[in-house]
Amino acid sequence: MTTTQLGSARAGSVRRGVAASLLLAALTLAGCTGEASTSGDLGPTTPPLAEVETVADPLAWEGPSTAVAADSAISPVTDGAQTLPATIVDAQGTSVTITDTTRILALDIYGSLSRIVFELGLGDSVVARDVSTAFPEASDLPLVTENGHDLNAEAILDAAPTVIITDSSLGPWDTILQMRDAGIPVVVVDSHRSIDSVGALITQVAGSLGVPERGAALAERTTAAIDAKVAEIAAVVPADPADRLRMMFLYVRGQSGVYYLFGEESGADTLIAALGGVDVAGEIGWQGLRPVTDEALIDANPDLILMMTKGLESVDGVDGLPEHLPAxxxxxxxxxxxxxxxxxxxxxxxxxxxxxxxDALAVAVYAPESAG
Incomplete structure (x- = not known):
């Protein structure tokens, strides 16, 4: 089926199919209406793990820390010719043919898709951005999101994209369907994100843009960097599993009364594993993301909690967190x-x-005095 054959019946099916993914997006967006933060907005960049002294016993320190990842410069992969047209079957099973990549829109909740396009050497063809795309090379592009992460159909059409690459993390979904109805090729990539799926995501994007060789090279480079970093972190993790930090990922939006615990298959579990921690949500059988309960918090009894900065601010910081979640x-x-x-x-x-x-998170976990 081509994108131009999608009718109203298909639209209803698509909405049902992406409902679970949109739940995660809705949670992330709750109470988040401003411009994406850059490293400068959050304070000094966290120093590299290789340059700090880690604590001998990560359980011995007290107090919070903030991780601020460095804004690494784009290093595009340019070896490998572009071949168009490119026909792919996207993550929703839709066959899409891309004939023109001179005006690209890459949109998702974290700005990862646009970063991939830039790293594939096609950054000059990106015509606009989502609010999360804040790395320096793209920060001057016009926004096509409003009220935080809502897609603005008029702004997208004004950008006149020849191809849109997105996932189901942004809404309203009717806007994406409207772009398809307008004849713009829309490629929907997999919305499930984890450390294990980074390479696959890169190759999906590259295949859509007719640069599979570049995608393979970028995926290899990225996964090699991740593997090397995980090995570096492992060297500072306590050797005895009993001494390793028991971690959980807690999502909160205090102004909206939203408190969720991210468990297995949420992506947060792979982050915790890469940091050498014990995923306590997995220990108690917590699947995906679900509203947190006092019983779950007490049963899990984490040594350390990972959070999003805006979420922590929404409950008035570390001191205010117990007022919202007494457990x-x-x-x-x-x-x-x-x-x-x-x-x-x-x-x-x-x-x-x-x-x-x-790297930044590892410093915040194992060298907290060096982090923010």
């Missing part, structure tokens, strides 16, 4: 105020800059 005070993380936060648009981005994200 936090009954955990080792709460008693020791051991909370690590990172920018909302960075911590679960799982794109070409994943190694830098891991």
């Amino acid at each position: 936090i005070a009954q955990t080792d993380a709460g008693r020791n105020r051991r909370i690590v936060d990172m920018s909302d648009t960075t911590i679960l981005s799982f794109g070409p800059a994943t190694a830098q994200v891991l």
Whole structure:
């Protein structure tokens, strides 16, 4: 089926098919209406793990820390010719043919897709951006999102894209369908993000743009950097599994009364594993993302809690967190105020800059005095 054959019946099916993915997006967007934060907005960049002294016992320190990943410069892969037209079957099973990549829109909740396009050497063809695309090379592009992460149909049409690459993390979904109805090829890539899927995401984007060789090279480079960083982090993780930090990823939006625990298959579990932590949500059988309960917090009893920066701010910081979730005070993380936060648009981005994200988080976890 081609994109131009999508009718109203197909539209209803698509909406149902992406409902689960949009739930994650809706949670992330709740209460988030401003411009994406850059490293400068959050304070000094966290120093590299290789340049700091890690603590001998990560359970011995108290107090919060903030991880700020460095804004690494784009290093485009340019070896490999572009071949168009490119016909692919996207993540929703739709056959899409791309004949023109002179005006590209790459849109998702974390800005990862646009970063991939730039790293594939096609950044000069990107005509606009989402609010999370804040790396320096793209920061001057016009926005096609409003009220935080809502897609603006008029702005997208004004940008006159010849191809749109997106996932189901942004809405309203009717806007994407409207772009298809307007004859714009729309490629929907897999919305499930994790450290393990970074390479696959890159190759999906590259295949859509007719540069599969570049995609293979970028995926190899990125996964090699991730593997090297995970090995570097492993060297500072306590050798005895009993001494490793028990971690959980907590999502909160205090002004909206939203409190979720990210469990297995949420992507956060792979982040915790890469940091050498024990995923306590997995230990208690927590699947995906679900509203957190006092019982779950107490049963999990994490040593450390990972959070998004805006989420932590929404509950008035570390000191205000127990007022919203009293059970936090009954955990080792709460008693020791051991909370690590990172920018909302960075911590679960799982794109070409994943190694830098891991590096900054590892410093915040294992060398907290060196972090923010």
